[in-house]
Amino acid sequence: MTSPAADQPLRLGRNPGLQISHDALDRQTLTPMLQHYADMKDQYPHALLLYRVGDFYETFFQDACTIARELELVLTGKEGGKDIGRIAMAGVPHHALERYCRQLVEKGYAIAICDQVEDPAQAQGLVKREVTRIFTPGTVLDEGLLQPRKNNFLAAVILAGTHWGLAYADVSTGEFLTTQDQDRDQLHQELTRLQPSEILLASEAPDLNRLLRPGEGGDLLPEGLPTQFCYTLRPMADFHHPEARQRLLETFGVRSLEGLGCERLTLATRAAGGLLGYLADTHRGQPIPLQTLSTYQLTNYLILDQQTRRNLELTQTSRDGTFQGSLLWAIDRTCTAMGGRLLRRWLLQPLLDIKGIQDRQATIQELISQTHLRQEIHRHLQHIYDLERLAGRAGSGTANARDLVALRDSFDTLLKLAPILATAQSSYLTALKTLPPELEHLGDVLHGTLVESPPIALMEGGLIRPGANSDLDQHRQQLEQDRQWFVTLESHERERTGINSLKVGFNKAAGYHISISRSKNQAPPPDYIRKQTLTNEERYITAELKEREARLMTLQADIHNLEYEIFLELRNAVAAQASLIRQIATAVASIDALWGLADVAIYQGYTCPELVENRELFITGGRHPVVEQALPIGFFVPNDTHLGGIADLMILTGPNASGKSCYLRQVGLIQLLAQIGSFVPAQASKLGICDRIFTRVGAVDDLATGQSTFMVEMNETANILNHATPKSLVLLDEIGRGTATFDGLAIAWSVAEYLAMTIQARTIFATHYHELNELASLLSNVVNYQVVVKELPDEIIFLHQVQPGGADRSYGIEAGRLAGLPPSVIQRARQVMQQIEQHSKIALGLRKTGPNSSRTTQPATKVHQGQLFSYEL
Incomplete structure (x- = not known):
């Protein structure tokens, strides 16, 4: 789609001149509008510049080629000026801007919106235009560009040898955190956990402010950084420590960074300050209501590397990347978007602190035991909107009247919920037993100011209820009097003139007028002034009509402007409480997440795990939380697991397709669920805290980096052996199967032996190398288990039961038969x-x-x- 004023579609391949860059042209030869476009583009080289022309946002030169390709639009041409010829042009309708921007942002592009900032009818020459909004993948605030249940993180990275600093923020929710470490692999893992939409990278490259889309510019990225993200190269000067530190001090109004936890963390400070500098550039003059910076250490949480998150399918399936079938899909019963986001963060960053875990368990237990309390919380949660992002839009000056109404209604719900929680015992629940007086008062102000269902548009009136402002009421009263004058004008004029066919009409082009049919051939009164002659009628105005109309139009404009001013004051009042609103939002999100976990525990039969300081991993009747829900009720076969006491290493053998991989994953998921504070799918469990969970499951290759399936397997195995500790949980499925039989068996034996003897990590090693069963007779901390089957004359039946002992057959041919060979x-x-x-x-x-x-x-x-x-x- 493109502007109706555009010329006929042209193909780039048939007209290479269309691909010419604006930098390659003499600016003086361009038309005035294109000169201005090129000048604005120079200021935003990293962004696609959408330039308002009439009812369209147009792009020219390279940007036109880009959006035509990415949005599948018709690429047209436009005369560029003297001796220039045609240059590329493509555009989108103004009413569809958000939809197209969403597509471009999802593809990793930054967008600068250049709007008309004066009335074209009053413009002298070229209409004045300015960039009013900048959308980048990591800084968007518009609701339509965000996923409700997933954070949209902007990250900043500073590197110094193997040391690194990382800061990340969600501009829409205000979260702002920073950390630093000295292991480059940990940076890689942290970025893959966060999945930031955009990463700021301090660079000395000459092409700064350049946005590298996923997979682009690998030669500009330092070695080891993941290439699947968007990177924006920023000047190194933005990350210098003195400037970054001062920016943090000024932003949060403090005299030292000690209270923020990063006074002595130079790299973390530089990353956080550089991130604030970028937000200042992209939100020109627009406040960014971030929460106070928090500093964290990676060692405070259970570490899950990228392979483990993929193999355990925490937020998406490994096969096709869908949400359905993931662990989060199985346990997310939250009612609010902010509760859903919090649960996702908990799942990707489990706790190591037993006290913190037990606090969550206590809340779940209270919700389970107090049925009425649980039901009432659920009923009220369904009427609470996304307070985090509503506060963010209000604080940034982008909230509309409906956003404020959503806040008002949420405050009403919280006031009703508070007395219900007053008798609760858990600290998570009692956090909402009262609503802060400031927010209660703000809710009253919103009630007394805004109408019940305001329009989306802010400049067309209809926002403010009667009685909210005396000046507005007077204007409305005068407007109503003038409107009544127009309502009675027709009958009054008919009576005065004696012309029964006389009518009073209005249209946007001509305004108010008096119409008299020409067929009647009746003379108008002398005070009538001819305005327009049509085929069947004459149109007139009078001096009083013209005066009344002018006053009516002025009153309407004054009312709209006054309503807008009142709304801005109201929005500023909400923005002043953004920090407090987000504190309440955090409490609501926690209750919502824990309510959801309680609901899962009730309906799926989960039990509370006992957390201990030692290395025990005892599970009775454990089940896979996702597979169980995918099967009919009662079909899943539970199994026990005992590790960390007498045995550290379990050699698990059995047929293909008998459930070994499912068993491995369910143990890992039960441990992970326990450390986020959730109840677990088991009859009973006693679990020691894990510092890391490692998995090596499945056969994949990485052709992009030239790594075979076996090499990927060896890299993942090496990572486990180099980082596992006695407090780790290691889940291995088929080590050494990608090479010759004897080579693979030797590697598998050596890996198992190293885990059992040197590291002594709690390990389950599923394998078809039955020879590994011999380890149990040689090492006291190794045990053999098998997945048993029932053999019949012509088939085998998988019982999916894990029992002591080692299998000596794999039944691979039978598995092939079942697969349909x-x-x-x-x-x-x-x-x-x-x-x-x-x-x-x-x-x-x-x-x-x-x-x-x-x-x-x-x-x-x-x-x-x-x-x-x-x-x-």
Whole structure:
């Protein structure tokens, strides 16, 4: 879609001149409008510049080619000026701007909106235009550009060798945090946890303020930074410590950063200050109501690397990236968007502090035991809007009247909820037993000022209720009198003139007028002034009509302006309380998240885990929280897990498709749920706190970096062995299967032995290398478990039961049959298997009856001081 004034569509390939850059042209030869466009584009080189022209937002030069390609619009051309020829042009209708901006932001583009800031009818020459809004992936505030249940983080990174500083903020909710560390791998993991929409990177590159979309500009990024995010290169000067520190002091009105926790964290301070500088640039003159900066340490939380989050499918499935089928999908029963966002953050950043976990457990237990309390909380939560983002829009000056009404209605609900929570015991619940007086008063002001259902438009009136402002009431009274004069004008004029066909009309072009039919051939009164002659009638005005009309129009404009001024005062009053509103929002979000976890516990039969300081991991009747919900009630087979006491390493064997991977994941998910404070899907559980959960599940490759499936497997395994501790939980599924049998078996044995003897991490090792069962006879902290099956003459039945003992068969051919391999392939596989088994028996017989048969057969494995040094096959 493009402007109706545009010329015929042109194809870039047939007219290379359309691709010319505005930088490559002599500005003096461009038309005045295009000269201004090029000048504005110079100020925002990293953004697509949408330039208001009539009812369209147009783009030109390279930007036109970009949006035509990304939005699938028609690319047209426009005469550029003397000796220029045609330049590229593409545009979108003004009423569809938000929809197209959303698409561009989702694709990783920054957008600068250049609006007309004066009335075109009154403009002398070129209409004055200015950039009024800047949208970048990490700084958007508009509701239509945000996902309700997911934070939209803007991050800033500063690097100094292996050391790094990170700050991140959600401009829409006000969250603002910073940290620093010295392990570059931890930075990678933290960025993948946050999934920021945009990352600011201090750079000395000459092309600064450049936004690199995902996968672009890898040569400009320092080694090790993930390339799947948007990066905006910023001048290094924005991140210098003195300037960054001063910016933080001024923003939060403090004299020292000690209270913020980062006085001695130089890199964290530089990152946070650079982020504030960027917000000042993108929100020109617009306040950004961020919460007070918080400093955190990575060691305060359970660490989940990218592979673990993917393998455990915490927020999306690993197969197709959908929300349905993830752990969050299974446990999210929240009523509010802010509760949903908080639950997501808890899930990705579990606690290490037992006291903090137990506080959440106590709240869930209280909600479960107090049915009436739980039901009343749920009923009221459904009527509370997104207070965090409403406060953010009010604080930034972008909230409309309906946003303020949503705040007002939420305050009303909180006032009703407060007495219900007054008798609660949990600290999470009692946080809302009273509504701060400032917010109660603000709610009264909103009630007394705004109408019940205001329009979205702020400059067209209808916002303020009668009685809210005496001047406004007087204007409205005068307006109503003048309108009544126009209502009675027609009957009055008919009576005065004796012309029964006389009518009083109005249209936007001509205004008010008196119409007399020409067919009647009746002379108008002498005070009538001819205004317009039409085919069937004559239109007139009078001096009094003209005066009344002018006064009516003036009164309407004055009323609209006065209503807007009153609304701005009201919005500023709300903005002044943005910090307090967000404190209440945090309490609401916590209650909402915990209410949802209580609801899951009730209807899914979850129990409260006992958290202990030691390394125990005892689960009775554990279940997978997602698979259980996907199956009919009662179909899931629960299983026990005992680790960290006598045994550190469990060797888990059994057939393909029997449930080994499900068992591994359910143990990891139960541990993770326990450390966010949730009840868990088990009959009972006693769990020691984990510092990290590691998983190595599935076979994937990374062709973009030239890594085979086996190399990816080895990299992930190396990461586990280099970072696991005795307090870690390690879940391994098939190590060494991507190489030759003996190589793979050797690696699997060595990895298992290292985990059991050197690290002594709690580990479940699922494998088809049945030879690993031998470890249990050699190492006291290794146990064998198997997933049992029931064998029938023509088939096997998977029982999905994990029991002590080691399996000696994998039933891979049977699994292939169940998967639908052609019968001829299955039959041939069985024949080949019989031949292989026969040859194996012959080879074994030769070894026993050969020249050395008189020697006593040695055990398959020899161990010296606990170390494997010979493995004879």
